[in-house]
Amino acid sequence: MINKLYPKNPILLVDDETMALSSYELSLHTCGINNVISCKDSRHAMSILERQDIDLVVLDLMMPHVTGQDLLGSIRDLFPHIPVIIASGKDDVDVAIECMKVGAVDYLNKPINCDELIERVKRAVENKEFATEGNDELSLSSLMHEQQDGYNSEIFKDIITRNGQMLGLFKYVEAVAKYDKPVLITGETGVGKELFAQAIHRASGRTGEFVAVNAAGLEDNMFADTLFGHCKGAFTGAISDRRGVIEKAQNGTLFLDEIGDLSLASQVKILRLLQEYEFSPLGSDENKKSNARIVLATHRNLHDLQVSNKFRKDLYYRIATHHIHIPALRERSEDIILLMDYFLDKIINSMNKEVDGYHCDLLPMLKKYHFPGNVRELEAMMYDAISNTESRLLQPNVFQNHIKRNLSKERSLQVTGQFERGDEIRSCSFTSNIFEDDIATVLSKLNKLPNQKEMMKALTQEALNRTNNNQRAAAKILGISPQALNARLKGSN
DSSP: OOOOOOSOOOEEEOSOOHHHHHHHHHHHHHTOOOOOOEEEEGGGHHHHHSSOOOOOEEEEEEOOOOHHHHHHHHHHOOOOTTTTTEEEOOOGGGHHHHHHHHSSEEEEESOOOOOHHHHHHHOOOOHHHHHHHHHHHHHHHHHHHHTTSSSSSGGTTTTOOOHHHHHHHHHHHHHHTTSOOEEEEEEESSSSSHHEEEEEEHHHTOOEEEEEOOOOOOOOOHHHHHHHHOOOOOOOTSOOEOHHHHHHHHEEEEEEEEGGOHHHHHHHHHHHHEEEEEEEBOOOOOEEOOOOOEEEEEESOHHHHTTSSSSSSHHHHHOEEEEEOOGGGGGOOHHHHHHHHHHHHHHHHHTTTOOOOTTTTTHHHHHSSSSTHHHHHHHHHHHHHHHOOOOSOOOHHHHHHHHHHHHHHHHHHHTTTTTTTTTTTEEOOOOOGTTHHHHHHHHTTTTSSHHHHHHHHHHHHHHHHHHTOOOHHHHHTSSSHHHHHHHHHHHHH
């Protein structure tokens, strides 16, 4: 019986020590990684890479003839898609770090622990398979060609996804786009609500323009002027007639974003437009007809706003005939690699930078992150990382800095228990899973774990430190009542 080879393409081990090579190969074989090639003479490594496809190179730094550092440079130039793990002695750490900047995905300190070798190799191979799968599926034309399962891919050309729920929304969009009723799009900030509105416009076949207006921050008169336009002399400064966006969108689509931020007075104006399909420019008694398709969007919870009498129920029922809710990025983590590849191509072309891919730790790290800013946040992270990289591979550090800043902000919000959006202040609690990685990291560095009493005392003191000894705020952080905190403090004295 012939065992199946794993991975699909071999792992190349390059080291001038025969015993080390034998040990590495045996360790990998025992855990099922049996497709391995050993190379004792570094001068032959490049010819092996030229003859066959290789999934991963494990490269010793200090070798005669051709050093690992020189080999890494050649591999990065000629085979940038192949990940390289550097093996370095204690005296080579600075050189190993330089190699990481050049493009190595990881490094191991010699003498190498076999369990650590297995773990790092598995991780690098799995990430390469994951990245390759993403590249295959997102070579954008092939991805969109593949997605032609019951809908027109050209309509959704700007939306990068392979998530089943998202693909289901594509079919729903095509089904409702041909009708004239309003469409309500909901979802968190940054999920792509306007992209879906544009897709609805394309699917509708309308010949007019797609006109977008962000309603957030527009007071009543400004909103009415923006929407309906005005006549000359309607108010001070109205020196000529001006068409509103509803007139510009004739025979097309009007997209009103952030309608959850509108005042009740402005909501009445939209309700009349939807009921009567007519409007009057400011300063005019003439009613004009509109045939624009209206698509509306918000990141706010309209049900909660209705309960607090901040959103009209009659308007909600009028606009929610067709409702599209876009899932958050953390609910479709399979899209992260597709979006990263898309943004990578887009950004390096605009910046004229040379970046080949990602460090092996980056994708798993991002899949654990909750992305409060969704796709827009990921794009901003990619811009920042590519702008600051000096390596051919994107390193995790810039992304980690962004995540730490965001978590710090969320922690401070948790202390106050409130945050503000527009004119609304509501209580906010963040689930513990946001901080699980930080807690695990701290605990892993302790030689001795504290007992429960010691842990509770330390947590209590930290909560008091963060709130300047405000016991009510500290109790909120700890998830207990102020009375329980007071009893705990008395018991510790």
